Amino acid sequence: MTRRQECFAYGRAPCDGGAAAEIVTVAETRKGADQPSHGAQPQGGPRDSSLKIAIVDESPIRAAILEDGLREAGFVHVEHITETHNLLARVYAIDPDVILIDLESPSRDMLEQMFQMSRVVKRPVAMFVDQSDSASIQAAVDAGVSAYIVDGLKKERITSILDLCISRFNAFSRLQTELDRAKDALDERKVIDRAKGVLMKAKKFSEEEAYALMRKTAMNENKKIVEIAQSVLTAAELFK
Amino acid sequence: MNKLRIGYIPLVDAAALVVAVDCGFAAKESIDVELVREVSWSNVRDKLNIGLFDAAHLLSPVAIASSLGIGHVRVPIIAPFNLGLNGNAITVSPKLYAGLLGLADGNLADPIVSARALARLVEERQSRNAEPLTFGMTFPFSNHNYQLRFWMAAGGIDPDEDVRLVVLPPPYMVESLASGHVDGFCVGAPWNSVAVDSGVGRILHFGSEIMARASEKVLAVREPWANENPATLSALIRALAAASGFIADPNNLQAVSTAIAKRIGVNAELVARSLSGGLKIAPDGTVRTDSRYMMIGGDGASRPDPVQAAWLYAQMVRWGQVGLSEELLDLSQAVFRPDLYDEALGVAPAPDAVEPSDRIGTFIGSGFDAADVASYLSAWRTKRPGRPRLSVVR
Numbered sequence: 001m002t003r004r005q006e007c008f009a010y011g012r013a014p015c016d017g018g019a020a021a022e023i024v025t026v027a028e029t030r031k032g033a034d035q036p037s038h039g040a041q042p043q044g045g046p047r048d049s050s051l052k053i054a055i056v057d058e059s060p061i062r063a064a065i066l067e068d069g070l071r072e073a074g075f076v077h078v079e080h081i082t083e084t085h086n087l088l089a090r091v092y093a094i095d096p097d098v099i100l101i102d103l104e105s106p107s108r109d110m111l112e113q114m115f116q117m118s119r120v121v122k123r124p125v126a127m128f129v130d131q132s133d134s135a136s137i138q139a140a141v142d143a144g145v146s147a148y149i150v151d152g153l154k155k156e157r158i159t160s161i162l163d164l165c166i167s168r169f170n171a172f173s174r175l176q177t178e179l180d181r182a183k184d185a186l187d188e189r190k191v192i193d194r195a196k197g198v199l200m201k202a203k204k205f206s207e208e209e210a211y212a213l214m215r216k217t218a219m220n221e222n223k224k225i226v227e228i229a230q231s232v233l234t235a236a237e238l239f240k
Numbered sequence: 241m242n243k244l245r246i247g248y249i250p251l252v253d254a255a256a257l258v259v260a261v262d263c264g265f266a267a268k269e270s271i272d273v274e275l276v277r278e279v280s281w282s283n284v285r286d287k288l289n290i291g292l293f294d295a296a297h298l299l300s301p302v303a304i305a306s307s308l309g310i311g312h313v314r315v316p317i318i319a320p321f322n323l324g325l326n327g328n329a330i331t332v333s334p335k336l337y338a339g340l341l342g343l344a345d346g347n348l349a350d351p352i353v354s355a356r357a358l359a360r361l362v363e364e365r366q367s368r369n370a371e372p373l374t375f376g377m378t379f380p381f382s383n384h385n386y387q388l389r390f391w392m393a394a395g396g397i398d399p400d401e402d403v404r405l406v407v408l409p410p411p412y413m414v415e416s417l418a419s420g421h422v423d424g425f426c427v428g429a430p431w432n433s434v435a436v437d438s439g440v441g442r443i444l445h446f447g448s449e450i451m452a453r454a455s456e457k458v459l460a461v462r463e464p465w466a467n468e469n470p471a472t473l474s475a476l477i478r479a480l481a482a483a484s485g486f487i488a489d490p491n492n493l494q495a496v497s498t499a500i501a502k503r504i505g506v507n508a509e510l511v512a513r514s515l516s517g518g519l520k521i522a523p524d525g526t527v528r529t530d531s532r533y534m535m536i537g538g539d540g541a542s543r544p545d546p547v548q549a550a551w552l553y554a555q556m557v558r559w560g561q562v563g564l565s566e567e568l569l570d571l572s573q574a575v576f577r578p579d580l581y582d583e584a585l586g587v588a589p590a591p592d593a594v595e596p597s598d599r600i601g602t603f604i605g606s607g608f609d610a611a612d613v614a615s616y617l618s619a620w621r622t623k624r625p626g627r628p629r630l631s632v633v634r
Contacts, residue, residue, distance in 0.1 A: 085421065104279055105280070106280050106409030106411060106412065107280075108282045109280045109282050109379055109407050110409070111282075112379065112407065113406070141286065
């Protein structure tokens with residue numbers, strides 16, 4: 001159990017606003033195989049563009065990516081619900097045909113309450129994923145998303161929406177992984193540069209000599225250069 | 241080693257799973273368990289349903305609802321181990337508490353006194369067209385929902401008409417109480433204690449004061465999985481039984497609390513309070529103690545009791561979530577599998593709990609009779625028939 005996971009699931013507050021929590025979860029739910037990320041087309045003619053779609057996602061970036069994708073595919077009524085506070089009231093106000101929700105949102109349980117009110121609500125909402133289509137259930141859960149639709153809506157009519165949703169969620173998780181890697185690489189560069197500075201000052205080395213020494217040490221000790229650089233910085237701190 | 245993925249929600253009553261894994265009881269049975277933390281009961285249920293989890297820490301009523309196919313697709317789930325009895329509490333805002341205090345005709349620690357006071361308050365608010373009081377609970381199929389309803393209805397309140405009941409994820413409860421979004425809630429540990437410690441709530445009742453024995457969380461597995469993996473399931477049951485025995489021994493309180501606190505991310509003292517049943521109930525430091533507050537391992541708590549399943553089914557019927565039929569009652573009871581528990585542990589069927597005599601022990605009303613749910617429920621029929629029985633949140 002990493003600290004970041006704890007932070008994510010237990011206290012939303014410290015993670016809000018930062019992409020860190022989302023990165024962890026999306027990366028966790030992501031599984032292997034890259035899937036083609038585009039190509040979902042609306043099917044079933046112009047009627048589908050009238051479908052009202054609500055997106056419940058605490059990551060504003062991912063929600064924007066998904067919203068863009070849906071609009072490109074011709075869906076014009078797309079709304080992102082940001083507040084968890086009055087989730088059900090917002091859902092009733094929008095009166096969506098389809099709700100797409102991020103699986104890492106604890107608010108999902110709030111939506112479930114709607115099933116229990118089916119007799120008194122004008123437009124009952126039901127879970128899309130039924131047993132008949134386990135491949136798409138798997139794909140959706142792997143991507144970290146779930147969908148609810150108005151009872152009675154033909155499943156085929158929202159297949160394209162769900163496919164698009166899955167591909168955008170996967171695209172987002174790839175993006176985040178790349179960003180993570182880029183950020184780690186950047187951090188590594190900084191550590192190495194600072195360590196070079198320490199060596200240059202302490203041993204009157206040139207930049208190349210400083211780097212060469214760390215590189216050689218790393219090879220001898222079977223470690224990464226960044227680890228050696230970190231040791232140099234730690235040692236320099238101790239000798240201060 | 242058999243590898244298992246088990247989903248759980250970070251709550252104190254996941255204790256048996258946490259201790260089984262982190263204190264070596266699972267390894268002793270040669271099973272390698274990966275505990276996967278989840279953020280919603282819907283996720284736990286779905287991931288169990290589609291096979292991403294081999295087993296799960298699940299609300300007992302969800303296991304039954306899933307097997308009956310209500311509220312969701314039908315997936316036969318069985319519960320061969322009871323992770324815990326009780327453990328919830330009803331917490332109210334200081335403002336609501338003061339309101340109840342002013343209308344109480346006795347000691348508010350008595351649930352019938354508090355329920356009647358609440359009914360008077362509701363009536364008073366209706367007379368001046370005030371917004372209905374709002375209470376949070378964790379899931380439509382949960383003891384939290386049923387305990388709140390049972391308590392309110394005992395005072396003459398129609399929970400579907402007179403108040404609002406809203407689902408809130410446990411981590412949101414305290415904040416919602418502080419902001420006035422809800423006036424009270426029923427939730428599991430440690431969230432009631434968190435509310436008391438942060439000065440925004442006061443524990444009014446332990447769930448165990450509403451009903452003495454209520455199956456709260458079970459170990460849930462898909463029935464086909466259980467049939468295909470009998471040896472692994474037996475090993476898991478043994479590991480959980482050993483862990484539960486360890487938890488039930490007060491000498492291990494500190495070790496157990498530390499392990500659970502580490503997993504769920506709160507301080508160990510808070511966990512120890514829940515496990516020992518001595519909870520601070522008010523910001524002024526008042527402590528209430530009930531050995532039944534949360535029962536794990538001791539007093540036959542681990543063995544699934546089909547009477548408990550029948551009781552939960554009766555609550556679903558009472559509140560309009562499902563119809564009443566002998567077949568559904570039988571299906572519900574068949575979810576709880578004491579036979580698998582006995583077989584795994586190699587023990588003779590345990591005698592039924594002797595106390596309370598109906599094995600539920602509600603604070604008011606006649607004893608529960610699993611053989612005659614219809615008569616039992618007719619005693620509770622609301623005075624105002626023909627209404628929608630479920631709450632609408634607008």
